[in-house]
Amino acid sequence: MSGTEPESGAPAALLAEVREFAQGPWRQWGQEVERDGAVPPRIWRELARRGYLRLRAPSAVGGRGLSLPEYLPLLEEFSTGHGALRMIVHVQNGVWRPLLQYGSPEQVERFVRPLVAGEISVAFALTEPDAGTGADIRTEAVRDGDGYVLRGRKHLITFGTVADYALVVCRLAGSAGGEGTLALLVPRGAPGLAATPMPESMGLRGSDHARLEFDGCRVPASHRIGAEGQGLEVALAGFLYPSRISVGMTCVGLGRRALELAVERARARVTFGRPIGERQMIQTHLAEAATDLEAARQLVLWAARRWEDTRLAVSESAMAKLFALEALQRVTDRALQVFGGAGYFKDQEIERIYRDARAQRFEEGTAEIQKTTIARGLLAQR
């Protein structure tokens, strides 16, 4: 199951509402998070109260039922703000999907409805320090009566210390490759699970990233999402493929803010008697950045429409994410260049944007992995 009909008339009105919000309180909250290095719980509560964490989920489970192409312009607006804040909107508007798609009716009532309502939160836990991301994962589960016993390690897990559950992708002990993988919802504080914060990151200051260590952690079988052997499918088809399209739009939003700031700077900064925006070399930076962003936006929206049609869009989601994340690096680099040396200092928003943008090259799969995915699709065609 996935997005259903939007609430009538919602997208246009909602876009105006979110745009106003993103240019007001959202920016102030971002400054607060950057200053304090943490997202206060009241921001989670306020986002849930405003309905911004249930935009994508179908109305049948309490969501606002926007399709992916309807949701993405809203995500673009949220992404013009602080990276730690847009991460909340992005993850919570996507992590219900594998639970709804692969969960039993009982699991939908128990986990999906409260998640969509903002009463619980779920982190997505795939990456491991000791293995490649995907079929190489090593965290092992051993069946024991009516549950599983987990051993292994995850790291870089967003919301890993604060989320109520982690959707942990692991494998049955002794299995290899994609076979034998499974997805388990592990409650925070489960005996045998140690969640510890990662060191402070370069950007996305205030985002919670964690190491999860499982040492004999017992998880009830009723917390398994999908069947044994479906773990990677839950992670990829359920979460990551469409999520990569969303990450592409987060790149567009952040890049757009960088360009807005660069344009303001190009108008205001005068050297040798003229605003630098009158110099063709500065205009080149702005024009190429604007072109990059529009190309990325259109590719992301195309991938979203393909996903709506096919519910898979593996290559399309990889192309959208690849182009958008590389465009973002070019755009933020150009924007910082337009600022000159002053942009390298922390009193400037562009300094924070430049650091936040770098994370996008890792989140939900690197450029290298997107290229591998696209090439695999090409080579499989006859």
Ligand SMILES: Cc1cc2nc3c(=O)[nH]c(=O)nc-3n(C[C@H](O)[C@H](O)[C@H](O)COP(=O)(O)OP(=O)(O)OC[C@H]3O[C@@H](n4cnc5c(N)ncnc54)[C@H](O)[C@@H]3O)c2cc1C
């Ligand atoms: C801010 C942030 C938030 C994150 N949040 C989460 C989260 O919530 N949940 C989660 O599970 N993970 C999360 N991650 C992890 C992220 O998904 C991984 O960092 C990313 O997928 C790359 O995996 P890795 O770090 O293990 O890199 P590695 O696998 O160590 O790769 C190192 C380099 O080698 C390249 N490489 C690796 N294997 C291959 C290959 N087979 N072919 C070609 N090149 C290859 C990679 O592209 C990369 O350039 C997050 C990361 C960051 C930075």
